[in-house]
Amino acid sequence: MFKHILIPTDGSELATLAVDKGMALAASIGAAVTVVTVTEPFHVFSPASAQVESSRASYEGDARAYAEKVLATARDKAAAAGVSVETHHKWHDSPYQAIIETAVDKGCDLIAMASHGRRGMAAVVMGSQATKLLTHSKIPVLVYR
DSSP: OOOEEEEEOOSOHHHHHHHHHHHHHHHHHTOEEEEEEEEOOOOSSOSOHHHHTSOHHHHHHHHHHHHHHHHHHHHHHHHHHTOOEEEEEEEOSOHHHHHHHHHHHTTOSEEEEEOOOOOHHHHHHHOOHHHHHHHHOSSOEEEEO
């Protein structure tokens, strides 16, 4: 069975539910967990409102604070479930690539994540990290919806 589960989260409500379910799975099978959150680096020209409205320093500071909040919540959930956890904040232009790289680097044998279920133009414009992971990962992916 699985021994080390990677749980990526962006801190959204749906991703937080996937963290809960991933922790419960890990606890039930005695697996360790790595939780990762990925932040896209600051770009001067960006369609992301958080970057347009911020300077590099304020964007990066806010992103670090948000990531730490998300990861602290995951650590608390792991402690409550009795699960061994390691957390990481990564900066990457392609979150799905950072997730795969983290899973490989940490020796994870399962990725358990949420899918926001974007379809149509929203999926084209915003992309689907779950779809990209399913397409590119050689590690099994469990998608919660």
